[in-house]
Amino acid sequence: MTRPGEQSVRVAVIGAGAIGRAVIGALQAGRLPGVEPVGVVDDRRTGDLGLRQISLAGAMERADVIVECAGRTVIAQSGPAILDHGVDLLVTSVGALCDPDVAAALDTAGPGRYLITSGAVGGLDILTAAAAQAPFDRVGVTTAKLPATLVQPWMDAAAADRLRRTTEPVEIFRGDAARATRLFPRSLNVAATVGRAVGDIGLVEVRLLADPEAALTRHVIEAEGPCGSYRFEIANLPSAQNPRTSGVVPHAVLRSLSVLVGQPRGVI
Numbered sequence: 001m002t003r004p005g006e007q008s009v010r011v012a013v014i015g016a017g018a019i020g021r022a023v024i025g026a027l028q029a030g031r032l033p034g035v036e037p038v039g040v041v042d043d044r045r046t047g048d049l050g051l052r053q054i055s056l057a058g059a060m061e062r063a064d065v066i067v068e069c070a071g072r073t074v075i076a077q078s079g080p081a082i083l084d085h086g087v088d089l090l091v092t093s094v095g096a097l098c099d100p101d102v103a104a105a106l107d108t109a110g111p112g113r114y115l116i117t118s119g120a121v122g123g124l125d126i127l128t129a130a131a132a133q134a135p136f137d138r139v140g141v142t143t144a145k146l147p148a149t150l151v152q153p154w155m156d157a158a159a160a161d162r163l164r165r166t167t168e169p170v171e172i173f174r175g176d177a178a179r180a181t182r183l184f185p186r187s188l189n190v191a192a193t194v195g196r197a198v199g200d201i202g203l204v205e206v207r208l209l210a211d212p213e214a215a216l217t218r219h220v221i222e223a224e225g226p227c228g229s230y231r232f233e234i235a236n237l238p239s240a241q242n243p244r245t246s247g248v249v250p251h252a253v254l255r256s257l258s259v260l261v262g263q264p265r266g267v268i
């Protein structure tokens, strides 16, 4: 409930896909008290969401906070303008920050703030704390997904078909986050988020496995440094709406939003 004298925080959402729809549904249901959903931005017709579809310019005028659940091009093309307009931005397409130019443009924009949701990954709190004590020496993120979700437009038909039909796990990429983001742009959100948590995206070695048995999307995060050694293994159920996205992500976005609007609950 909004306390007397407090104004509600006006929130617009960009992207009414697997994540955005669930976020909008929760906001419409009043799951975050004191948050008023003011509109949804999408480059396709959103249909009946019970929330009016508005332009990005309209969202920047009406909202205190914009929640991005659309794609990395939105962050690259519109993120700095949103912040310069004085609107806060919650970023879900964190892979966009693997591009140093995009990261620099966001870092220098304002007075709006940008924050990154934890999304599909956890353990970021202790990685951030340890990196503040001393830089890590080694950080790795290994992601195993269903092969079809890793097929890319640049693959030729034979390679894409081989990947779809593989009967055993195959490593399809190993290297730094910058290269991975160019080749597998939709599979880099977790590596980029870990990179931000440890304060150096260039430190993250990325491994991508295509695993036909990966009913759950698995991420293994390993970090070693003077402060300690950390290993987290996460297995998320893919979203029924979009198998490239984990079903937990909209709930992580709502949790991040509750912190951003000053209403944290439980463990922070």
Ligand SMILES: NC(=O)c1ccc[n+]([C@@H]2O[C@H](COP(=O)([O-])OP(=O)(O)OC[C@H]3O[C@@H](n4cnc5c(N)ncnc54)[C@H](O)[C@@H]3O)[C@@H](O)[C@H]2O)c1
Binding pocket: 014, 015, 016, 017, 018, 019, 020, 041, 042, 043, 044, 069, 070, 071, 072, 073, 074, 092, 093, 094, 117, 118, 119, 120, 121, 186, 189, 190, 193, 241, 242, 244, 245, 246, 249
């Ligand atoms: N941080 C994480 O851990 C994490 C996890 C999963 C997905 N993601 C990212 O979140 C984003 C959304 O994922 P999703 O599964 O909901 O995707 P989705 O494809 O189901 O939905 C995306 C929606 O955004 C809209 N959209 C795309 N480009 C747009 C633009 N330029 N302007 C306005 N609307 C636009 C689409 O029309 C669609 O409705 C993706 O970038 C994905 O990579 C992040």
